[in-house]
Amino acid sequence: MRKEGEVRISSGCAISGIFCRDGKRITGEAIKKSIAVMHNRSNGLGGGFAAYGIYPQYKDYFALHIFYDSQTSREESERFLAKRFDIINLSKIPVRQTPMISDAPLIWRYFITPLPHLLQDSQLDEDEYTSRATIMINDSIDGAYVVSCGKDMGVFKAVGYPEDVADFYRIEEYEGYSWTAHGRYPTNTPGWWAGSHPFSLLDLTVVHNGEISSYDANRRAVEMYGYSCNLLTDTEVITYILDYLTRKQGLTLKESSEVIAAPFWTTIAIKDEEERIRLSYLRKMFSSFLITGPFSILVGFRGGMMALNDRLKLRSLVAAEKGNVVYFSSEEAAIRVIEDNPDRIWAPRGGEAVIATLNGEAGL
Amino acid sequence: MRYRIRKDDSCISCLRCVRECSFGAITAESGKALAFHHDKCTDCQRCVSFCPAGAIYITEDENRFRKNAVFSDDEIKEILLQAETGGVLLSSMGASGKNVPIYFDKMLLNASQVTNPSIDPLREPMETAVFLGRRPEKAERDISGRIIDNLPPHLELRTPVMFSAMSYGAISLNVHKALAAAAEKLGTYWNTGEGGLHESLYPYKKNTIVQVASGRFGVHETYLNTAAAIEIKIGQGAKPGIGGHLTGRKIIGDVSKTRMVPEGLDAISPAPHHDIYSIEDLAQLVMSIKEVTGHRKPVIVKVAAVHNIAPIASGIARSGADIISIDGYRGGTGAAPKRIRDNVGIPIELAIASVDQRLREERIRDRVSVIASGGIRNSSDAVKAIALGADAVSIGTAALCALGCHICASCHTGRCAWGLATQDPELTKRLDTEKGAERLVNLVNAWTREIKEIMGGMGINSIEALRGNRMALCGIDLNAKELEILGIRYAGE
Missing domain, CATH: 3.20.20.70 (Aldolase class I)
Structure with a gap:
């Protein structure tokens, strides 16, 4: 049987997110409690978390979380990294043995910064330099897989139910201002650690519920721009599209949402002239990145979080606010369990991006 | 001769086919009796379509050359034609390479089942622009x-x-x-x-x-x-x-x-x-x-x-x-x-x-x-x-x-x-x-x-x-x- 990455697997899911606009750092307990409510939306074949603000002491360095199948792949990867980066710190990521999580790979964490002279010679900025290096590891080092590579953030994922994954990674010991979570329900896979969500590139993380029907059109388009979709998952392609649109094309996340969940032409036609021109432009210019089919996604980024539904709202997505805290989830119950009296609770419309950012910070 | 023109008893001799045929394959002798010139017929179906009685039939000519595994009827006819005229064979419309696959017929399309919903174009917007x-x-x-x-x-x-x-x-x-x-x-x-x-x-x-x-x-x-x-x-x-x-x-x-x-x-x-x-x-x-x-x-x-x-x-x-x-x-x-x-x-x-x-x-x-x-x-x-x-x-x-x-x-x-x-x-x-x-x-x-x-x-x-x-x-x-x-x-x- 072919494993994920060699064949495309569709999956249903649960997602949840908590964002503190005042930058207050909270432990992983709340997000675990929230995603655990939606146990039935996963089937034990994948769970994971993304957290921002968890490495304040290393916030200027890229934090790499890497899975290794073997010591050989670890040694090869470390040689690869050492040639290109200053490794400030490296360690195993501490885990708690739990009977619910098995077959764990070697899980390592590195804090690194590009070697200055190599960075200068490459004529790239440090983000591009680092993202190329991680894509290269995923592409060419057998048995090594970079799970996350942003600054002051990290992804924790495994095969298992999300609440068990939380226990395994001891996420109650981390404090962050932004948390997303994912519980996975793949249709026919033995489950693969790297195939779990969140998926990430640099500071961008995506958790996703849905199955996009535009997958291969999107994949073949984004692969033109130096990305390589190794996992054949929707989440991976969505992450790369968002990275391309924001980092390489300079679009805002809001504009990117108007590309991937573009308003219908009939909707664009009734807008005022300036808006009509703007929206038409985004659709025409980036038509290869329109995403069709059901999805609800939470996009984590440095200083913010975006929730977005497909334009027909074919997947559930609920948002809520209480004071400075913003909540998103597949189901209202998963919000109520951690905040039973929100100031406001609503279902964002299809294609309508809800973006929360740290107070005083502009969005991406 | 590729085709053979026939009519059955239901013909009412209205001569519509004569007027419609632009290739001179059907004429009327002394303005009345139909005459078929099979060799001129292109099987364009004009006469068949316009015959009010449905009386005309165009069929492949059943007179065949002796079957040969290499030289088909058409092949032989083309040789005969070129031997006669010395000309380049002309044709129109698309290629007739019988052994060139039509790949469209060898590809099948996907559809949604369970894991994502199909969309009904009568209920939801469906964009073709x-x-x-x-x-x-x-x-x-x-x-x-x-x-x-x-x-x-x-x-x-x-x-x-x-x-x-x-x-x-x-x-x-x-x-x-x-x-x-x-x-x-x-x-x-x-x-x-x-x-x-x-x-x-x-x-x-x-x-x-x-x-x-x-x-x-x-x-x-x-x-x-x-x-x-x-x-x-x-x-x-x-x-x-x-x-x-x-x-x-x-x-x-x-x-x-x-x-x-x-x-x-x-x-x-x-x-x-x-x-x-x-x-x-x-x-x-x-x-x-x-x-x-x-x-x-x-x-x-x-x-x-x-x-x-x-x-x-x-x-x-x-x-x-x-x-x-x-x-x-x-x-x-x-x-x-x-x-x-x-x-x-x-x-x-x-x-x-x-x-x-x-x-x-x-x-x-x-x-x-x-x-x-x-x-x-x-x-x-x-x-x-x-x-x-x-x-x-x-x-x-x-x-x-x-x-x-x-x-x-x-x-x-x-x-x-x-x-x-x-x-x-x-x-x-x-x-x-x-x-x-x-x-x-x-x-x-x-x-x-x-x-x-x-x-x-x-x-x-x-x-x-x-x-x-x-x-x-x-x-x-x-x-x-x-x-x-x-x-x-x-x-x-």
């Missing part, structure tokens, strides 16, 4: 941070189906009128072909693509500016590498005026453009046309699908052209040498797949648009062409069929009984342009409905999400190499 043209590499903003619309001019199609180039001369003015009126109504485009644009059709300029071919017939500044886009025709699928030859017999009256060729003189399109001997020359012609039209119109370059079509397309994409139109092996023609038609070029399915893949590998697929043509018979062919990587398709033969053509492949005789591929005023008046336009509109609307239905089944609600979406396709009865070129998996894999 396509924009064809060049895209810049990067979005730009003004000083205040607003996005600037830096897109060059685009063609806007309400449906991804347009009409292929067919020249005035090869087909009648009435056909041009029907195509133009239908294109306007459908929100798509028709294409003049290389014979110029009749002045009476100038009002349709918003839906007209004018062609500049090697003969430059009817090309002048007004012509170029009376169009939504200009197409430089390098080649066509039915006769790659070959020019054209419209006989002086067809260069009469308005055809002569529109083509800017003296009456009765043969109009010969050279095989190459004599100002394009290489790719850099093409870039210059593209630029010249853009200058003449004030950079307000996209320029299309049309080529036939030949062996190295992928690098050719890549060269065109870099020549400044906005749109590449690729015409496959089965593309139709008003007249072509039969050996060329049946033996030169490659099927559009393989061409589109390899061009799309190559342009992606070179990271320029988003820069240009691609039109596929050459044997698109129905809406599912169109969907498959788009899933392989085309932005839109164009149809010629199918459009002619909507106007009455039964593909008897006798266009080159100039005696088209349906009044399409002829300039004989007695025949051209057989096509009612309004009725014809309505039938074309019906056809394309029907296809559009079917395209929406197919897209909805796959859970796709906008046509751009189908473009290049190879996972929408799977192969059947194909070998590993064919699957590799098409970029699809085998059914069940």
Whole structure:
């Protein structure tokens, strides 16, 4: 049987997110409690978390979380990294043995910064330099897989139910201002650690519920721009599209949402002239990145979080606010369990991006 | 003799068939008794369609040469004909290579089940609008941070189906009128072909693509500016590498005026453009046309699908052209040498797949648009062409069929009984342009409905999400190499 990455697997899911606009750092307990409510939306074949603000002491360095199948792949990867980066710190990521999580790979964490002279010679900025290096590891080092590579953030994922994954990674010991979570329900896979969500590139993380029907059109388009979709998952392609649109094309996340969940032409036609021109432009210019089919996604980024539904709202997505805290989830119950009296609770419309950012910070 | 004409007892001797037959295959002896001249019959089905009694039958002639595993009947007949005349065999319409697979028939489409929902086009919006043209590499903003619309001019199609180039001369003015009126109504485009644009059709300029071919017939500044886009025709699928030859017999009256060729003189399109001997020359012609039209119109370059079509397309994409139109092996023609038609070029399915893949590998697929043509018979062919990587398709033969053509492949005789591929005023008046336009509109609307239905089944609600979406396709009865070129998996894999 072919494993994920060699064949495309569709999956249903649960997602949840908590964002503190005042930058207050909270432990992983709340997000675990929230995603655990939606146990039935996963089937034990994948769970994971993304957290921002968890490495304040290393916030200027890229934090790499890497899975290794073997010591050989670890040694090869470390040689690869050492040639290109200053490794400030490296360690195993501490885990708690739990009977619910098995077959764990070697899980390592590195804090690194590009070697200055190599960075200068490459004529790239440090983000591009680092993202190329991680894509290269995923592409060419057998048995090594970079799970996350942003600054002051990290992804924790495994095969298992999300609440068990939380226990395994001891996420109650981390404090962050932004948390997303994912519980996975793949249709026919033995489950693969790297195939779990969140998926990430640099500071961008995506958790996703849905199955996009535009997958291969999107994949073949984004692969033109130096990305390589190794996992054949929707989440991976969505992450790369968002990275391309924001980092390489300079679009805002809001504009990117108007590309991937573009308003219908009939909707664009009734807008005022300036808006009509703007929206038409985004659709025409980036038509290869329109995403069709059901999805609800939470996009984590440095200083913010975006929730977005497909334009027909074919997947559930609920948002809520209480004071400075913003909540998103597949189901209202998963919000109520951690905040039973929100100031406001609503279902964002299809294609309508809800973006929360740290107070005083502009969005991406 | 290919066909045999028969009638049964229900014939009422109304002589309608005599009046309808433009090939002289049915005549009336002394104005009364029907006489059948089987050797002249092209099986155009005109008499059958118009016989009020349903009394006429056209069948394959049952007199056969002795069966031979190598030399078929047709083969022998062609030898006999050439031995007699010393001439190049002429033919029309698309290739008849029996052993060249129709790959559209060997690909099946996907649909949603359980894990994602199919979408009902009757309940939800289903978008088929396509924009064809060049895209810049990067979005730009003004000083205040607003996005600037830096897109060059685009063609806007309400449906991804347009009409292929067919020249005035090869087909009648009435056909041009029907195509133009239908294109306007459908929100798509028709294409003049290389014979110029009749002045009476100038009002349709918003839906007209004018062609500049090697003969430059009817090309002048007004012509170029009376169009939504200009197409430089390098080649066509039915006769790659070959020019054209419209006989002086067809260069009469308005055809002569529109083509800017003296009456009765043969109009010969050279095989190459004599100002394009290489790719850099093409870039210059593209630029010249853009200058003449004030950079307000996209320029299309049309080529036939030949062996190295992928690098050719890549060269065109870099020549400044906005749109590449690729015409496959089965593309139709008003007249072509039969050996060329049946033996030169490659099927559009393989061409589109390899061009799309190559342009992606070179990271320029988003820069240009691609039109596929050459044997698109129905809406599912169109969907498959788009899933392989085309932005839109164009149809010629199918459009002619909507106007009455039964593909008897006798266009080159100039005696088209349906009044399409002829300039004989007695025949051209057989096509009612309004009725014809309505039938074309019906056809394309029907296809559009079917395209929406197919897209909805796959859970796709906008046509751009189908473009290049190879996972929408799977192969059947194909070998590993064919699957590799098409970029699809085998059914069940």
